Amino acid sequence: MAEADIKDTNPESRDSASKYQTAFRYMLLARIFEERAASLYRAGKIMGGVFMGKGQEAFSVGLGLALDHHRGDVYGPLIRDQAGRLAFGEPLIDAARTYLGSVEGPMRARDGNVHRGNIAMGLIPMISHLGSHISVVSGRLIGKRFTGQTGAIGGVCIGDGGTSTGAFHEALNQAAVEKLPLIIAVADNQFAYSTPTSRQFACKDLVDKAIGYGIEGHSIDATDLSLCLDTFEQAATRARDGQGPQLIIGHLLRLCGHGEHDDACYISAEKKQQAFGGDCLDLARQQLIEQDWASLTDIEQWTAKIQEEVEQATSSAQREPGPDPFQESWQALSTQRLAEGHTRA
Amino acid sequence: MAEADIKDTNPESRDSASKYQTAFRYMLLARIFEERAASLYRAGKIMGGVFMGKGQEAFSVGLGLALDHHRGDVYGPLIRDQAGRLAFGEPLIDAARTYLGSVEGPMRARDGNVHRGNIAMGLIPMISHLGSHISVVSGRLIGKRFTGQTGAIGGVCIGDGGTSTGAFHEALNQAAVEKLPLIIAVADNQFAYSTPTSRQFACKDLVDKAIGYGIEGHSIDATDLSLCLDTFEQAATRARDGQGPQLIIGHLLRLCGHGEHDDACYISAEKKQQAFGGDCLDLARQQLIEQDWASLTDIEQWTAKIQEEVEQATSSAQREPGPDPFQESWQALSTQRLAEGHTRA
Amino acid sequence: MSITYLEAIQAAQDRALAQNESVYIYGQDVGSFGGAFKATKNLAAKYPGRVIDAPISEDAMVGSAIGATAEGMRPVLEMQFADFSTVAINQICNQAATQFWRTGVPCPITVRLPSGGTEGGGPFHSQSMEAIYAQYPGLIVLTPATVEDAYSMLLEAIAIDDPVVFCEHKYLYYHLKADQLPSKNLPVGKARIARAGKHATVVTYSAMVHEALRAAEALEEEGWQIEIVDLRSVKPIDTDTVLASVARTGRLLCVSEAFPWGGVNAEVIARVTAEGFHLLDAPPKRLNAKDTPIPFHPDLWKTHRPASQSIAASLRELLRY
């Protein structure tokens, strides 16, 4: 990612400036990449769907940055977490390859869309069934407890709609009983596909669920990058300190369709003017300027570099070969001798 | 059930006396019946298991009495709700027949144990999978809403362990979103089979879950019959008044094994001395005497009559024929023309 | 006028809602949005309060529908994708399917499963689950292959007093068109001869009917007349129609898009070999998808599922025997 100098000289402020900058640039990278993916989708170059994190990059990047895979931290992102994935350390090319069906991608074109992961680096390859990846992240923390890998934490993402699943409940409760160092980031973006939260839950704020699980909860304006960064950083510290699961609700608005096939006609224009309706990227850009942490020229330069980076990733993924069905093993088992292969008929 | 006069002359107090008496006698009936079932079980006369509500009759009867199936109310009891079932109006003989495998029972010996119900009278025939009957009760309320049966409410029972199921969560949330007139009675009897609540959930009191669903919650000492009666009565009124789901947590102790095959060696004797460890039946008996709502002689008479009633039910069920496999239709579909019957082979 | 398979499903629900006040529709985004695939388009506006958005709670969706039937309702549930019904399987197979047998009270729910593979669908948006459900007593499992069947069988499913798992194929949603909706049709439980022939029988259902038809055309050029039986319903199976066809042709190939172990193909072969062993001039064959999850990439997906070419190749082998 493009680097830039931080002008502030006060060390503490320099630290936050630097972190803010880093976060902003991941957000920008995610946004620009996803816009590119959307245009490839419209051009018919992407099979499957394209799901954007537009409007929730600040919340997503907050968790991604709070985790450190070098320390053994585990991350379970969902469909709108391109920014968090980048911050966690997933290479951009993995996203490009997965969307574009390159056989060199982490899922080898067997799985696509946003269903990628990297188990070795602690990045959970989500399946589609909402909520079902939470207990998988918990299981890694349980595994680490068994193997004595202390100090590692987990972070997992879910949407407002995903909180209605049985899997969400069972996993949260289990994490609470096991007092796991798990951050659960709920992006309340006011919609699950077309369904407004009024048809999804009846509590005032999803953070009201924390007490019922016996865990700590925080509810924030997720359009505010500083707040996101601080909240997740504190939550990570508390989780590492043995304070158990941390439920963080981020309030924001989905600024795009559910996927790129969806024009989101059901989201009224006023929503954007109301609380949490802003674009976190615009707000962060303003903040950078206001705090004098970056100039417009800096941002322009970053943008240009990022555009180049995105261009490189997508065009190199596009040049890469797709899968060859005749090279495929067509076996789902790792134990070769027990694999039956095709039907015997 | 045996009747007795109420001595009090103050009308309000007479009302509560009468209700208390009625409740007590259902509790007694349930207790005596289940003790009989347990002894039949020990004598090898009952296939399957016997599950007792010992210690939770007050809580169970509270909900059963608050519901009125003549008004269209619906009741979804679980394994420890013999008292509530009787109060709701289930004939004792149905329990005896189901345990003893009489073909004249409501489940025609196809299902047994405590899995009986009567759909027409609003009594849900539970399946074993914990939590899965809650949404069925909700569905009946949704159905009543469609068909304009106003004023009816639902009541559903679950244990502390059952709150960990995904089904519990989905159903509670759904009921909250639909603002259904549903009372959810959680009998926190400190154990799920052998598992203490510390391994089941991490919140202080399960009532803490109410706010997270956006519903009203109440937590009571469920060894206290008056409290149970009042709480459920109020909850029923609030549900009928459109206040939405009412979560009621009853604190008590399971005073028996999980089933009669289990000696509950894992429940320490001290538990009975601690808070909520008392026997609600004993406490209610004391109360009856103290309030002068019944004399010892009255209670002895009731007991004798109830014993007779239980004896009659079990012995007549025992005399009844079991099912005849050759008379069975062996078809699971109501649409005869689509039933395949046995394997064609 | 021309109507697609998807429009037929919408029309059937429209008609069911119009005809019977007890019908309601419940599922994620089925309300004003009209459903992920638009199978309930316009219905919420046309039938206020009867086409309802559900939370992402498949277990509770089905459980509540079961309860509503006891009040006389006939709920139609939409799963957003068949694959997501795994989290409702307990309610479908243990609660709904057992109710009539346990209590004598029927449970008329219809569970719509947008099923089967499409390009780029991947492992969790492509599954064919009919054979999972068909194993459980108490369920009826339908797999319409035509626009006409999508319409008439869905209407019939809603009218049937037992729980019906309605496996509609997403690949056919837009690909398949008919001139008009049928006014009458074969009843549920009857298979249909989709193409008459005399050299071999293909027994299949859903999207694979069309692959088989294409294969039959290819073989016709080679001089073979292939009969194709469209099962329409995989539970019950119309064994008589299948046997009658095998009696005519002496050769059987079963084709299904589902995973290879067990399933409809194995069940049909077990029935035919038990009751029509002497009718067979060659060993029965079957063709399924491969024994891996369903791949995302179109090039893999096309190889994973049976298609006209692989069906034709199997048929050639069968005819050579």
Next chain:
Amino acid sequence: MSITYLEAIQAAQDRALAQNESVYIYGQDVGSFGGAFKATKNLAAKYPGRVIDAPISEDAMVGSAIGATAEGMRPVLEMQFADFSTVAINQICNQAATQFWRTGVPCPITVRLPSGGTEGGGPFHSQSMEAIYAQYPGLIVLTPATVEDAYSMLLEAIAIDDPVVFCEHKYLYYHLKADQLPSKNLPVGKARIARAGKHATVVTYSAMVHEALRAAEALEEEGWQIEIVDLRSVKPIDTDTVLASVARTGRLLCVSEAFPWGGVNAEVIARVTAEGFHLLDAPPKRLNAKDTPIPFHPDLWKTHRPASQSIAASLRELLRY
């Protein structure tokens, strides 16, 4: 010394815990209580912190086990009854079973399912779910019929790098005894000739092996020698051993306690008729439980499931052909 099927399961878990630090056990009441059936008796005390009580959250139980494998663990999960695994099916079939294929990282979990019918078990404590799981790619499904297999196959299941669904039969828990535990045994994936014969082959597994053996004894008195193949593993199926037996006898009866539609019986028949059609002197037959939920009452239950008498009757029909 004598050891039951249930004790063998306990012993296998004991040995796995002793041999491999990565093994842990997770399930409702498996800790100090030792499990609903006492299959983990004493293990919590012997291996502190490694035999853990789970909340009533089957989905999260399996999900967390999947996660733990990525840290090198080899979890063994106990479902309290096989029937309750329906609420974990999504994690087993979509998360665990697909992981290796999707990512190349194996997922060595073992899910123990106390399966099958017992007197008074009823519809929700008696199910045989092997054929539900066997349909999904990526799973191994084992069905031990003997004390020796219960022991050695469970040990092997825990050692296998893929997710294993281990269907242990509750009826055999106490009914079946052996003199000692085996020191070596057939590997997973191989079927066993449980009894040699030459007039007909019965292919079966789990508790039905013993019913078939009794039927074979009855037929021996009538002069028939019945060969019995115990599949041991229903995914994969050892088709070669089955075919070799049918080659010897020319007649096939498949017996399973599961519901009649599809399942192991249909799969075996499809394989045998495809690859060994000419070996058959009579149409293949099958015998399953009836197509209703499993009845509670012992008199109904005994008629619902296949048993030695009905197996013997089927064999007589088969031999008469």
